[in-house]
Amino acid sequence: MIAPTDVAATAAWLxxxxxxxxxxxxxxxxxxxxxGRMARPVALAVLFAVALLASALWWxxxxxxxxxxxxxxxxxxxxxxxxRLEATGVSLPMLLxxxxxxxxxxxxxxxxxxxxxxxxxxQVLLLTAGILGIFLAxxxxxxxxxxxxxxxxxYFLIGAWGSERGPRAAQVFFVYTLVGSxxxxxxxxxxxxxxGTTVIEPLRARFMVEPLPLSAQLWCFAAFAAAFLVKSxxxxxxxxxxxAQGESPxxxxxxxxxxxxxxGMLAIAMPLFPAAAMHPTVxxxxxxxxxxxxxxGSLVALVQPDFRRVMSYASVAHLGFVVVGLAAFxxxxxxxxxxxxxxxxxxxxxxxxxxxxxxxRLGVADDFASMGGLARAVPALGAVLVLxxxxxxxxxxxxxxxxxxxxxxxxxxxxxxxxxxATVGVILAAAALLRxxxxxxxxxxxxxxxxxxxxxxxxxAVLGAFALAILALGLAPVPMLDRTRPATAQLIEAxxxxxxxxxxxxxxxxx
Numbered sequence: 175m176i177a178p179t180d181v182a183a184t185a186a187w188l189x190x191x192x193x194x195x196x197x198x199x200x201x202x203x204x205x206x207x208x209x210g211r212m213a214r215p216v217a218l219a220v221l222f223a224v225a226l227l228a229s230a231l232w233w234x235x236x237x238x239x240x241x242x243x244x245x246x247x248x249x250x251x252x253x254x255x256x257x258r259l260e261a262t263g264v265s266l267p268m269l270l271x272x273x274x275x276x277x278x279x280x281x282x283x284x285x286x287x288x289x290x291x292x293x294x295x296x297q298v299l300l301l302t303a304g305i306l307g308i309f310l311a312x313x314x315x316x317x318x319x320x321x322x323x324x325x326x327x328x329y330f331l332i333g334a335w336g337s338e339r340g341p342r343a344a345q346v347f348f349v350y351t352l353v354g355s356x357x358x359x360x361x362x363x364x365x366x367x368x369x370g371t372t373v374i375e376p377l378r379a380r381f382m383v384e385p386l387p388l389s390a391q392l393w394c395f396a397a398f399a400a401a402f403l404v405k406s407x408x409x410x411x412x413x414x415x416x417x418a419q420g421e422s423p424x425x426x427x428x429x430x431x432x433x434x435x436x437x438g439m440l441a442i443a444m445p446l447f448p449a450a451a452m453h454p455t456v457x458x459x460x461x462x463x464x465x466x467x468x469x470x471g472s473l474v475a476l477v478q479p480d481f482r483r484v485m486s487y488a489s490v491a492h493l494g495f496v497v498v499g500l501a502a503f504x505x506x507x508x509x510x511x512x513x514x515x516x517x518x519x520x521x522x523x524x525x526x527x528x529x530x531x532x533x534x535r536l537g538v539a540d541d542f543a544s545m546g547g548l549a550r551a552v553p554a555l556g557a558v559l560v561l562x563x564x565x566x567x568x569x570x571x572x573x574x575x576x577x578x579x580x581x582x583x584x585x586x587x588x589x590x591x592x593x594x595x596a597t598v599g600v601i602l603a604a605a606a607l608l609r610x611x612x613x614x615x616x617x618x619x620x621x622x623x624x625x626x627x628x629x630x631x632x633x634x635a636v637l638g639a640f641a642l643a644i645l646a647l648g649l650a651p652v653p654m655l656d657r658t659r660p661a662t663a664q665l666i667e668a669x670x671x672x673x674x675x676x677x678x679x680x681x682x683x684x685x
Contacts, residue, residue: 263661
């Protein structure tokens, strides 16, 4: 770690660079001359440069404290908006995850020659900038801008570079997420009128001294939650996700698995509206929706016709664990929710990369009728699939275990019966994923199935990186837990300190 003054000086240029570099790369890639052969190497160079910058940020930011590094510039004075970015103990793991997931997913993709490669790679870069901006934004308008910057490239990647049903999947995705985003924008405008600024920390500090009425907090919390939970595909707002992930290119499917919505709930909605977030009714609703997502995602995954849709519904179940952890809001459950967000990005992302490799090998959709006997045909890819499945079901020793265990442990003290239902979902999810693996690797091989090649060097390197992350975080989770514990503890205390109904001066929710 470096001195605090050096951290501040470095953050002043490093944080904006993490967002500006992919945006500049997107513009440069879009206008590349010729047939677009250089679009892929340029995009990969930019993305790996961003990943190295994010890794440097991880090492220079202090371990303790809720705010490790920041950058602050004037922006829209009329709204009290500033271009303010911060890297916190909560956002840093998600920032690092995104910065490495995107180049690895693109590296594993086949070249999109002949299909507007400049535009494709420009959209991937803009998507990366949007997701990184979400994790760095410390101003609500900056956050909203980054949120929309993420949604638009996803729409085009799914619709223009997905499968035949991609355009319809993209339209459904855009309608769902746009409605939620507009509700969040209305809440932001209300906060500007009430608080005179859009910078998150001054708003939170003002509302601690002059709390919003409980009714206003409930409406604002609901508006933000609508955007966050719809984008997270929480039951019953999940129906867009299987189609979007199933019809999109692998890099977009990986990006859809990054838990930006639940991050927004934890880092923005709950600190700004603590009385609403801790209201008993709200917590019971969130807990019920989380358990419903776990059970529904696991059950529906059992009857899906292809592996991608199985993984999409397993991702819905992962989201359920995050929501359960946030609803319980104990130190263990919140840290567990953050670990589930981080680890689900790795395991789900790795699985969609592997399924993208498999789809290119088979030349058809990865439905179970077209697959079978792949353990002999592609043994290396089969071994990686098994590891990814075991991580997704939360086998001890893999990264998927730690977060789910902490969520269940922390939530049990608050909602024991609902947690018992959630554990049933764990078993059902394991059954769905293991069944899909059995059908893919050890089921009957179609008689007309052609011979296919196993992993190439590039694909093996990418999937090897996922395997390394799964085992490292599974066998040695303590460094990550130690790094995130101070920030999550301070966030919990900040939210609990604001759980007072200003109309009655009485505490709201379980403290």
